[in-house]
Amino acid sequence: MSGRIALLRFPGVNCEAETALVLERAGARVDWIQFGDVLDPDDYDGFVLPGGFSYEDRVRAGAVASRSEWMRALETADEAGKPILGICNGAQVLVESGIVPGGPARAVRLALAANGGEGRGGYLCRWVHVEVTLSACPWLRSLDGTRWPVPVAHGEGRFTSLDPEVIAGIETGSLCPLRYVDPEGKLASGGPWDPNGAVGSAAAVCNERGNAVALMPHPERAAWLRQVPEGAPGEWGARRRSARTAAALEAPGPGQALFDAFVHAASGVRV
């Protein structure tokens, strides 16, 4: 059974086409919801907020979009436990709306601050490595322990909070399904493979129930083997270098598995 996914297009989003392709390859039926459209949460099994910008990231990245009427629909979907994925700017929207990490009265308990760390200020676009770690997110459990290369492209990607409970949740794991690591799997924190200085080297943060995930890297840009750099270290780099034909290069890349897991979870909601 295929899940029906709503792909939300705020003004300024620019990763929706590749995100839709990857979701469809995972078996989803994807509806592009245009800015101004009414979003009925009952019509969909899962919701994806793709990357790019929203409202030119005025005020703060994701801040204006998180005041959209669509948020009421997303809150209803969240209460029903439907999977929600925000990628990059979509992650910023989920954080600014309080959907991630959730909690009492949907208070905003987290921020995606400007990239920090030695030599890592400003916008950063490069390949990093992430590892899926056991967290509250049920739909990523099948990928627990996997490690893969993926691009980041953001200026404000540093998960941070003044709330000790949220910090603890990220550091101990329940709220953190993906962390930045080096190619050998060591936590990237503060090192050359850490793109932004996020607490706990968090590449993603989920809500307490685990159905909604705010993810800063772009797995849709790593969903075909051809997208992996030939010089990438580790298994995926080796696969890329050994791919000699067009067909081999069109094979799924490291980011595809995350969308497969998301669509699988979304399909289960309606069963």
Add this chain to the structure above:
Amino acid sequence: MISDALYVTLRVPDPSALTALAALRLMGPKAPVRLERGRVWWVSGDPGAFESSQGVWFNPNKERGLRWNAAGGFGERRERERWVFVRDRSGSPEAGALRSMRERGLPEPLGLLSATVWRLQAPEGVSPDEAAQAASVVRSAFQGLLVNRHSQAHRVGPAPASLTELEQVLSELKREAS
């Protein structure tokens, strides 16, 4: 000690302020009737800092800078207005200006402080403090907008009445942010 201050805004209507105002209006009747965004700079020790290094503080092609005037502050005072000073908890808005001054061989001021400022005017029947509180700190998807306290420090108050008051606000903000 000699001090001076500069308030920088866009020459054209500010898209960020207009968008923020539209978003705030969705949240209810406490939304401001007017919202303006600027950047305030405070320096001490160099009375000519703002004359000798204009390109450091703003781009005159698209922005204008208003100098502090002992008689009237930054000029027009608006009724029912509150200033929301905002500073990111990471980074330093002063660092870029100091770097530019060094690159141009300009003397660095003894003291330098800066912050983003949202000037908001409360609607009739709503107290300016109440309107500022409603608009500033993000509490949920439909409450607050201008400040995410997890990544930003802020101060709310009337327009500063003196350079000393402005320095105090900016110093407190810097302390809280760091």
